[in-house]
Amino acid sequence: MKLVEAVAEDVTIVEAYGRIDSTTAREFGDRLVSLVQAGRGSLVVDLKNIAYISSAGFRALLIANRAAAGKQGKLALCGVIGEVKRLFDIGGFTNEFVICPTQADGIGKLRQ
Amino acid sequence: MSTGSSVSPQAGLSASCEIRIANNLSEIARVAEMVDEFAARHQFSNEVIVALNVSLDEILNNIISYGYEDAAHHEIAVRLALHNGHVEATVEDDGKPFDPLAAPAPDLTSSPREIGGVGLHFVRNLTDEQTYTRRDRINQLRLIKRLGQ
Numbered sequence: 001m002k003l004v005e006a007v008a009e010d011v012t013i014v015e016a017y018g019r020i021d022s023t024t025a026r027e028f029g030d031r032l033v034s035l036v037q038a039g040r041g042s043l044v045v046d047l048k049n050i051a052y053i054s055s056a057g058f059r060a061l062l063i064a065n066r067a068a069a070g071k072q073g074k075l076a077l078c079g080v081i082g083e084v085k086r087l088f089d090i091g092g093f094t095n096e097f098v099i100c101p102t103q104a105d106g107i108g109k110l111r112q
Numbered sequence: 113m114s115t116g117s118s119v120s121p122q123a124g125l126s127a128s129c130e131i132r133i134a135n136n137l138s139e140i141a142r143v144a145e146m147v148d149e150f151a152a153r154h155q156f157s158n159e160v161i162v163a164l165n166v167s168l169d170e171i172l173n174n175i176i177s178y179g180y181e182d183a184a185h186h187e188i189a190v191r192l193a194l195h196n197g198h199v200e201a202t203v204e205d206d207g208k209p210f211d212p213l214a215a216p217a218p219d220l221t222s223s224p225r226e227i228g229g230v231g232l233h234f235v236r237n238l239t240d241e242q243t244y245t246r247r248d249r250i251n252q253l254r255l256i257k258r259l260g261q
Contacts, residue, residue: 055224087162
């Protein structure tokens, strides 16, 4: 897994590549939480280049989501498509997150 | 610790591969690589690849994290076998007896959302058949995934 980050004024965009699984979920979650704790409370996490996400990855996302809320921040996901979308649906996670079609939509949502 | 692989001379009607990994989470990446290679060779759909990889990640994570009562080195065997119209994944470990299919279904509506049980829920939903047996101190889980069209 690889994370590519970009900052658009008040919003940090994190693009994830590869697999978010038992091996990589900790690194993924730790990075999101450390961004939140560094005051980057508004995060857009783009999953469109993720091959799949297992329950370990969902756990990391839930923890980051709660960390953002605890810092009066917000976390939006985008690129939840194909098999990744199916995993969100099977796991019942679709309503647990703010999910937007694109990065631009996510940035717009966080600035509302 | 090699990736064995054998292909039938009969143009891919049956094929199999096996890997033996240590009880360490970082080893799961090697299983995913084997799945990707086997899937590419036999042109599995992305849906099948994701189902196999997520299911094996959940099963192996459970075994490695909770399956052993000592801190010793253990081996886990993972096999893939292609049959007519389906792929069979088999996982064998010498951990304590544990039937993952007997685990209760998770509450997907709890608030705050609990994550426990979701991994095995994925396995049950992503594969078409699951069979657990315990024999000679070995847990064996067999997963069947149909290849569809």
